[in-house]
Amino acid sequence: MHGGPHAHGHPAPRAVLVTLALGLVLVAAKVWAYAATGFSAAVLASLLDSVVDIAVSAMNGAAILYAHRPPDADHRHGHGKAEGVAALAQAALMAGAGAFLAAEAVGRLLAPPPVAVPLLAAGLVLGSTLVTVAILWVQRRAVAQAPSLALEADSAHYTADLALNGGVVATLVAAWAGAPAWVDGAFGLAVAAWVGWTAWGVAGQALDMLLDAELDAATRGRIEAIALAHPAVRGLHDLRTRRAGAREAVSLDLELEPRLTLAAAHAIG
Known part of the structure; x- marks a missing residue:
């Protein structure tokens, strides 16, 4: 992201x-x-x-x-x-x-x-x-x-x-x-x-x-809130963030409903 x-x-x-x-x-x-x-x-x-x-x-x-x-x-x-x-x-x-x-x-x-x-x-x-x-x-x-x-x-x-x-x-x-x-x-x-x-x-x-320092806690909190707001997301972990110029990069692992198909899970990510 x-x-x-x-x-x-x-x-x-x-x-x-x-x-x-x-x-x-x-x-x-x-x-x-x-x-x-x-x-x-x-x-x-x-x-x-x-x-x-x-x-x-x-x-x-x-x-x-x-x-x-x-x-x-x-x-x-x-x-x-x-x-x-x-x-x-x-x-x-x-x-x-x-x-x-x-x-x-x-x-x-x-x-x-x-x-x-x-x-x-x-x-x-x-x-x-x-x-x-x-x-x-x-x-x-x-x-x-x-x-x-x-x-x-x-x-x-x-x-x-x-x-x-x-x-x-x-x-x-x-x-x-x-x-x-x-x-x-x-x-x-x-x-x-x-x-x-x-x-x-x-x-x-x-x-x-x-050196890829993490974004501030408030920004990380907003990112987590956006991810967890999706109805199919049960949780998340390994949230990593960084800033390069005007761009902010985010990577995280989502914990999803186990019955989701691979295509549906990919669409959420």
Whole structure:
């Protein structure tokens, strides 16, 4: 038994295209803000995150298109696990970005430089938050219509971006108000920890798919209820489930009425 939409009409590729377009706008804006603030570590955190987002979104788009190819002679179960591979690669990119940011932030803590705070730069970062909200809306709408691990992972990352961008604005305001220069580095270190934690969660989801982790208990319960609702089914055992991209695979053994013919039993299965 398999479930899930096919590539035709799937909303995920369209969501990726919108994400890429909006992401490019964010990168251009944050490059300017980074220079305008005297190379703030807080703005660097936001810029670096957006650059990673662009790379990840492009990779996700390719993975989603490949994952929704129909099964062929060499891939009888389809190509859905390509999304798991993409999500795992995304986690690695995020972890690398977090490590780089942590090193940069530690340098700022040890020798904190002054942070310039042009109000236009703060407004630009605030505007990027609104763009991030738009990206999240597009992605979550697509995921609600049809599941996609690659898009879910990207959406989780953009959710972290909301907190990140809000923190950047708070850091710039604190510097404008005369807060110590080390606040910038401290915030960069906190964001690095956030990115690392997010990467860990994304990696866990990806490994669950690649290693055929069981579906959640609620989904398994619904599957059992559907099977047991048939009047000829007395019970079931050896229920096994897994997810590959947008497809969910289910196998189980049904306990049927002993007087059923083989043809009738086959029709139930």
